[in-house]
Amino acid sequence: MNKILLIIQREYFSRVKKKSFIVMTFLTPLLIAGVYALIGFFAYKGIKDTHDKVAIVSANKTLTEKLSSNQNVSYVYIDKSLDQAKKDLSKADYDYILYLPEFSLAAPKGVELFGAKQPGMSLNRRISGDIEELIRTQKLKESGISQTDLDKLKTTVDISTKKIAETGKEEESSAGASTFIAFTAGVLMFMFIMMYGIQVMRGVIEEKTNRIIEVIVSSVKPFQLMMGKIVGIALVGLTQFMLWIVLTLAISTAAVSLFTNKEDIKEITASTQAQTQISGANQMTSAAPQGPVADIQKSLAGLDVGKIIVVFLFFFLGGYLFYSALYAAIGSAVDSETETQQFMLPVMLPLLLGYALSLSVVTNDPYGSTAFWLSMIPFTSPIAMVVRIPYGVPGWELALSMAILAVGFVATVWIAGRIYRVGILMYGKKTTFKEMFKWFTYKN
Amino acid sequence: MLSVKNIVKQYATHRALNDVSLEVEKGKIFGLLGPNGAGKTSLIRIITQITAPDSGEVFFNGERLNANHISQIGYLPEERGLYKKMEIGEQVLYLSKLKGLHTSEATKRIKYWFEKLEMKDWWNKKVEDLSKGMQQKVQFVATILHQPELIILDEPFSGFDPVNADIIKNEILELNKNGATFIFSTHRMESVEELCDNIALINKSKKILDGAVDEIKNAYRNNAYWIEYEGDYETASNDIYEVLQTEKVKNHTLVKLQLKPNRVANEALSQLLPHANIHRLDEVIPTMNDIFIEKVKGQNHE
Numbered sequence: 001m002n003k004i005l006l007i008i009q010r011e012y013f014s015r016v017k018k019k020s021f022i023v024m025t026f027l028t029p030l031l032i033a034g035v036y037a038l039i040g041f042f043a044y045k046g047i048k049d050t051h052d053k054v055a056i057v058s059a060n061k062t063l064t065e066k067l068s069s070n071q072n073v074s075y076v077y078i079d080k081s082l083d084q085a086k087k088d089l090s091k092a093d094y095d096y097i098l099y100l101p102e103f104s105l106a107a108p109k110g111v112e113l114f115g116a117k118q119p120g121m122s123l124n125r126r127i128s129g130d131i132e133e134l135i136r137t138q139k140l141k142e143s144g145i146s147q148t149d150l151d152k153l154k155t156t157v158d159i160s161t162k163k164i165a166e167t168g169k170e171e172e173s174s175a176g177a178s179t180f181i182a183f184t185a186g187v188l189m190f191m192f193i194m195m196y197g198i199q200v201m202r203g204v205i206e207e208k209t210n211r212i213i214e215v216i217v218s219s220v221k222p223f224q225l226m227m228g229k230i231v232g233i234a235l236v237g238l239t240q241f242m243l244w245i246v247l248t249l250a251i252s253t254a255a256v257s258l259f260t261n262k263e264d265i266k267e268i269t270a271s272t273q274a275q276t277q278i279s280g281a282n283q284m285t286s287a288a289p290q291g292p293v294a295d296i297q298k299s300l301a302g303l304d305v306g307k308i309i310v311v312f313l314f315f316f317l318g319g320y321l322f323y324s325a326l327y328a329a330i331g332s333a334v335d336s337e338t339e340t341q342q343f344m345l346p347v348m349l350p351l352l353l354g355y356a357l358s359l360s361v362v363t364n365d366p367y368g369s370t371a372f373w374l375s376m377i378p379f380t381s382p383i384a385m386v387v388r389i390p391y392g393v394p395g396w397e398l399a400l401s402m403a404i405l406a407v408g409f410v411a412t413v414w415i416a417g418r419i420y421r422v423g424i425l426m427y428g429k430k431t432t433f434k435e436m437f438k439w440f441t442y443k444n
Numbered sequence: 445m446l447s448v449k450n451i452v453k454q455y456a457t458h459r460a461l462n463d464v465s466l467e468v469e470k471g472k473i474f475g476l477l478g479p480n481g482a483g484k485t486s487l488i489r490i491i492t493q494i495t496a497p498d499s500g501e502v503f504f505n506g507e508r509l510n511a512n513h514i515s516q517i518g519y520l521p522e523e524r525g526l527y528k529k530m531e532i533g534e535q536v537l538y539l540s541k542l543k544g545l546h547t548s549e550a551t552k553r554i555k556y557w558f559e560k561l562e563m564k565d566w567w568n569k570k571v572e573d574l575s576k577g578m579q580q581k582v583q584f585v586a587t588i589l590h591q592p593e594l595i596i597l598d599e600p601f602s603g604f605d606p607v608n609a610d611i612i613k614n615e616i617l618e619l620n621k622n623g624a625t626f627i628f629s630t631h632r633m634e635s636v637e638e639l640c641d642n643i644a645l646i647n648k649s650k651k652i653l654d655g656a657v658d659e660i661k662n663a664y665r666n667n668a669y670w671i672e673y674e675g676d677y678e679t680a681s682n683d684i685y686e687v688l689q690t691e692k693v694k695n696h697t698l699v700k701l702q703l704k705p706n707r708v709a710n711e712a713l714s715q716l717l718p719h720a721n722i723h724r725l726d727e728v729i730p731t732m733n734d735i736f737i738e739k740v741k742g743q744n745h746e
Contacts, residue, residue, distance in 0.1 A: 006541055014530060211525030215586070218492040218519040219542040425494070427523070438456055443498065 003220045004228045011203065011232025016239060025240055029247035036252065052123055054113075055094035057082045060102050065138045072126050089116055098127060105135055178390040182363050185312055185386040190355045193319050193382060196237045197347075200324040201340065203229050204331030204424070213424045222421035227413070230324050234317060241316070311389050314402060319382025321409040323351065325416035332423030333431040343433075354380030358387040366391035375401050378408030415440065445470040445625055446491065446594060451500035453486050460486035461497070462649040468594075468627060468642070473620055475640035475657075476629040477732075479740055482646045484629045485522065488596055491627075492519045504594070515544040518592035522599040522629070524583050526571045533558075533567035536586045543590040550589065557585045561611065577608050584612055588619060595619065598629045613639070633733040643732070647740050657732070664735050667703040668728035669712065672696055673720035684711050696723065 015021055055078045056067060067075040076094060078085060085097045096115040103109050113119055113127065140150060204226075207213045216225055330343040354374060362371040366388045374384035375393070381401050385393070422439035423431070446468040453461040461483045468474045478484050489495045491502060493514060502509040504516070526535055533554060540550040558564050561581055571579060580603055588595060600616075601609045616639070620626060628640060636643060637657065644654035653660065668688065676697055681687050684707050689700035697720070701712055709725065716722060730738075 003542055006538070010538055014527075018529075206527075209525075210527060211521070211523040212527060214494070214521040215519065215524060215539065215583070216542065217494050218517070218521075219514060219539070222494075425489070442455075443496070 004224050004231075007220065007225060007228025008232040008235065011229050012235050015199075015233065015236045021236070021240070025243050026247065029244055029251050032248055033251040052096060052119075053094040054096045054098050054127065055085060055092065056098045056100060057085050058100040060100040062102065062105060063100065063134065063138065065134050065141075067130055067134055070130070073123070073130065075130075086114060089114070096123075100131075105139060108135060179363055181308065181390040182366075182387040183359060185308070185390070186355065186358050186383050189312070189316060189319065189383045189386050190351065192237055192241070192316055193323050193351060196233050196320055197323045197327040199233050199236075200230055201327035201331040202337065203233065204328050204420070205334065205337055205340075208332065208424055208427075209336060217421075217424065222424060223417045226325075226328050226417055226420050230321065230328060230413075233324070234320055237316070237320065238313075308386075308389055311398070312386050315382040315385050315405065318378075318402070318405040318409055322378055322382070322405065322412050323347065325409065325412040329416035329419040329423065329436070332420040333426075333436055335427060339430070350379035351383075354383045358384045362387045372397065376404055378405045381405050418442070445505050446627075447503045448487070448491070449501045449503070451487065451490060451497045451502070453483075453490065453495070454498050459649050461490075463500070464646065464649075464651045465500075466644045466651060466654055468625060470625055471620070471623055472641040473616075473626040473628065473639050475636045475643035476627055476646065477631065477633070477636060477643055477736060478646035479631055483649045484646055485598065487646070488519070488521075488598060488627070488629055492517055492596065515590060516593045518543075518587040518590065518595040520583055520587040520595075520597045520600060522602070524580070526579060526582060528571050530570065531567065532563075532569050532571065532574070532582055535571070536582060536589065539586045540589040543592075545590050553589050554585070557589065561585065561615075576603050577605050580604055581608065581612070584615070588615075588624075592624070594625045594627065596627045596629070599632075600628065600630075601632070601635055633731065633736055636732050645736065645739055647743050652739055652743055653735075660735065661729055661732070664730040664738075665727065666730075667707075669701050669703070669709055670698060670724070670726040670728060671701060671712070671716065671722065672698050672724040673716060673722045675720045677716075677719045679716060679719070682715065684715055700728065 051072060051074065053074050053076065055076050057078060057080060059082075066077065069075050075098075078094075080088070082097070082099055085092075089097060095117075096113055096119055099112040099114065101110040101112075103111075108131070111128075111131065113124070137150065141147070207216070207225075213225075220228075326347050330340055330347065333343065334340050357370065357374055358380070361368070362374060362384055365371060371384065371388055374380045375388055375397070381404065385398070385401050389398075418440045419436050422442055423436070426439075429435070448464060448466045451461050451464045453459070464483070464487060476484050476487065486495070490497050491509070493509060493511070504513045507513070526532075530538075536554050537547065537550050540554070541547065545553075554567075558566060563578070563581060563585075566574070566578070566582070571582075574582070584600075587597070597616075600612065604612060616626065626639075628636065630636065640657055642654070642656050643660065645652050655663075674696060676692060676695070678690065678697070679687060679699060683704060685701040685703050687699055688702050691698040703709070703712060709727075713722060713725065
């Protein structure tokens with residue numbers, strides 16, 4: 001037991017002390033924060049950019065209602081001839097000229113848009129939408145409906161989703177926040193299992209090609225060495241995970257507070273809110289990051305964050321143990337990393353499949369039978385379960401999945417151990433699956 | 445101190461060890477000889493408990509081999525290496541702690557050995573910065589640091605330059621004088637004659653010969669002699685001896701004679717004395733190499 005501890009120590013400290021670990025640990029949160037800042041920047045810039053100034057030259061007497069600016073387009077009526085307006089375009093403070101000719105409300109034709117740059121599809125759609133809206137309002141008024149009645153016609157419906165917990169208590173929840181957390185957890189899980197599983201494999205190959213393996217297995221049992229390595233690297237993973245959470249929180253908090261000092265943010269928030277009412281929640285997520293962040297913060301109260309983190313850690317450890325044992329077996333069977341491909345595929349495939357299905361099928365239908373089975377099979381359950389958990393998973397399903405995963409990793413560790421003890425001492429032979437099976441059946 | 449009894453080890457279709465037994469006496473240097481692939485490494489891996497035999501038993505100081513013996517055995521494998529990125533001092537410390545030494549004791553001993561073998565400044569170096577010979581010195585230190593009763597060295601001198609090989613050889617002899625028992629595994633016979641007290645010869649998974657080096661050599665004497673005399677007199681086979689070989693060097697003649705059964709060297713000399721001035725008579729003593737080749741070839745022809 002003492003020896004396993006020594007091995008864990010060495011595996012842990014030799015990795016944690018590495019420059020690459022330190023750089024990765026501190027750089028990744030910065031990178032993540034950087035990416036978010038970049039997205040925020042472009043979203044903000046996007047809003048500014050799409051906020052086009054349109055000068056209206058109107059020769060229309062029929063249309064009495066006037067176009068009013070909104071958060072996408074600001075309209076200015078100018079008192080110039082079309083030709084003059086065109087001439088002034090290059091030095092004027094408007095981007096486009098909208099020409100409204102005389103037309104009947106029944107068949108509005110001949111509307112033209114001029115600009116120094118080609119107006120985008122979305123601008124085109126927005127302006128035509130605004131004009132259509134305007135004509136509709138005027139038609140309604142002409143048929144005797146008053147402005148107050150018109151205002152009454154406008155209604156906004158906000159659906160607030162509530163989930164009824166097993167206890168019967170209603171919980172505030174948000175599909176957006178759940179999906180966001182599900183995606184993040186799924187991607188993280190996939191990344192972690194892959195990254196650290198491959199580290200285990202590399203470690204095994206290193207010991208084998210270094211030829212230090214035989215010295216070490218004359219002091220400790222191969223199984224102890226394998227487990228020591230797996231556990232040591234798991235601790236490295238947990239350390240990195242914790243540091244990332246702490247650092248990411250610290251950096252993003254700092255960034256957000258820095259950001260909110262600027263005047264701009266108010267503008268964005270205001271326009272985002274306005275936009276939310278018009279274009280719905282879908283665009284909101286893509287347009288401005290503040291929206292979902294605030295949203296998440298609001299509905300985090302509804303999600304049991306503690307439970308999500310505990311479940312994530314359990315499935316990370318379980319999934320990692322499950323896969324890293326297989327990676328260790330692969331590492332023991334080859335002489336160099338280039339030979340690993342043929343064995344990597346069957347190990348990668350279920351993980352990739354689980355990843356792809358979890359982020360598509362499971363997030364769409366977190367209670368369906370695909371989601372259920374994916375979160376039961378230990379090859380896919382680590383990812384599928386953390387994706388499902390923000391939406392809520394019945395307690396018995398969670399318990400069953402955990403139990404199956406536990407049995408699963410005991411089994412893979414056992415199988416891997418039997419292949420490993422033979423594999424590490426085999427050199428110069430190209431290993432096949434048949435050979436690995438033979439190793440598995442060897443006595444001692 | 446070590447008895448190996450009727451060990452059988454089977455790998456799928458290949459039988460690596462077939463009923464091998466041998467005894468290693470305490471305080472002796474034991475040579476485990478055999479061509480490549482004979483089963484030496486398989487046997488060593490059983491003694492070091494890396495693998496277990498299919499049948500047969502190993503006793504260490506009269507006890508059945510068990511996990512407690514791991515700390516009493518030091519093993520330098522033929523294919524040996526170190527962690528490339530780890531500092532030398534830390535690395536040896538790690539390896540000796542795996543053998544059960546405490547940090548303080550291990551550090552003390554590492555310092556002693558590093559000083560003794562002129563590698564004082566190596567503590568903070570990395571393996572990548574050392575030559576192959578230097579690495580082997582480090583490995584040697586790591587093998588003996590926990591003061592094992594039994595030290596097993598697989599091809600210990602391969603890769604050493606003559607100077608370092610000599611240093612290591614002297615350390616081995618000193619450790620042996622202080623009571624350590626050695627097992628040498630090698631297919632290079634020169635080192636055996638010089639160092640080993642006893643040997644066992646393994647070929648094709650079987651032990652084909654064992655015993656004290658002197659006795660084996662004696663047993664393989666076959667009454668052949670080299671005789672050198674002045675002049676170019678040529679002798680022919682007769683009822684006392686058979687001429688195996690004749691060489692002429694300047695005005696001397698060198699003949700190799702094989703005595704017939706129950707004849708002695710004196711009789712051969714009296715045959716020659718009337719014809720030439722005898723300068724020298726040497727018994728042809730087979731080297732371990734000769735015996736090795738003879739035995740291995742003999743078995744391969746069976």
